Amino acid sequence: MKHLLSAGDLSRDDALRILDTADELLAVARRPIKKLPTLRGRTVVNLFFEDSTRTRISFEAAAKRLSADVINFAAKGSSVSKGESLKDTAMTLQAMGADAVVIRHHASGAPYRLAHLEWTHGAVINAGDGMHEHPTQALLDAFTMRRHLGDLQGKNITIVGDILHSRVARSNALLLDTLGARVTLVAPPTLLPVGVDTWPVETSYDLDSAVEKSDVVMMLRVQRERMNASYFPSAREYSRRYGLDQARMNRMPDGAIVMHPGPMNRGMEISADVADSVRSVIVEQVTNGVAVRMAVLYLLLGGAAEEGDA
Structure with missing residues (x-):
């Protein structure tokens, strides 16, 4: 997997691998020091064109617990509110060296455009697109x-x-x-x-x-x-x-x-x-969300990080 755009793209083995990995990473949340060095030197961008609290914070916590650098980008108050397109925003982030882009967008299909038109070379993770998927x-x-x-x-x-x-x-x-x-x-x-x-x-x-x-x-x-x-x-x-x-x-x-x-x-x-x-x-779902998103980032970027370090 290079991207996570749809639950329908996951085979049973893919899904179980993510869930099993999340099971192991959940133990990190119980440690006094809740960090792993796995994604040190990697940059994760949270690109949110819709208001969100728990999903954005969950992804931010997940990336930071894996030692990635996190850039939070909110459409309000940014160049997007001045008319900048998704393509230009994505290419700007790519120029900053984004290894993964977590995107939430009001338009169904926006994460697919980001991934398949290669506006960014990093992994694209769908954090909710319109009325389509999450x-x-x-x-x-x-x-x-x-x-x-x-x-x-x-x-x-x-x-x-x-x-x-x-x-x-x-x-x-x-x-x-x-x-x-x-x-x-x-x-x-x-x-x-x-x-x-x-x-x-x-x-x-x-x-x-x-x-x-x-x-x-x-x-x-x-x-x-x-x-x-x-x-x-x-x-x-x-x-x-x-x-x-x-x-x-x-x-x-x-x-x-x-x-x-x-x-x-x-x-x-x-x-x-x-x-x-x-x-x-319901409260447990929030805790588990961080572990699952850690697993997704780890599996999408972890192998690449280890290759790059080799």
Whole structure:
């Protein structure tokens, strides 16, 4: 792998290699000194054209724990806000010697243009492009599931909510299918995308029946900032039919867990008592995100670093 653009690009062996590597790197977070020298002398650029807190900080922490130099580039207040194109921005970063570019962009497909048009010679990692994909989120979700459930082969994963606008849902559907899990998407008909019948998933409008057979229930944020129409009658109605509250959580099988990629709308898609319950692994997902992103950077750049040092 030279780039990580889509969860669908990963074979089962690729995915397991990343997850196994992340398992080893998670131990670094428990050390008094949380650093490895693996990527010393390498430069990682966080190129964010959309607002983000946890993803950008997670990638920054991952790169720094591997001793890479990190450049954070935010579109607001930069040359981009003055009209500079993605190509010119990328070529400027390349001139600075970027070994990896972590890109989040509001336009679906932007990471592909960056990688395949060779505007940068470094590795390109998709940190979320439009409503398309977010592969490292899917990897950290799978990593978290695996730590609680073991092998995901045959496990039932239910993803609930705003599937239409969710890049997390698409990446999870692709990766979890590769890992052998059975994925069910639950949403109002208005929040399921056109073409979802081609995805490797089942779909349902009934959350109550889905939770009873789920090993994992993953709630998605209602992305109001992407909505340009009324996709459901009211927030109260949405929460009543598609929100995860204590009563629904109690119907989940023993050992089943609750997940959310964040940030959460408490009281909308998930109640506060569920978010803070012992079944919730939402905070753990954040910790695991750093280990998984360390693994991705290590596998994309580590071999190159060792070659260069030889």
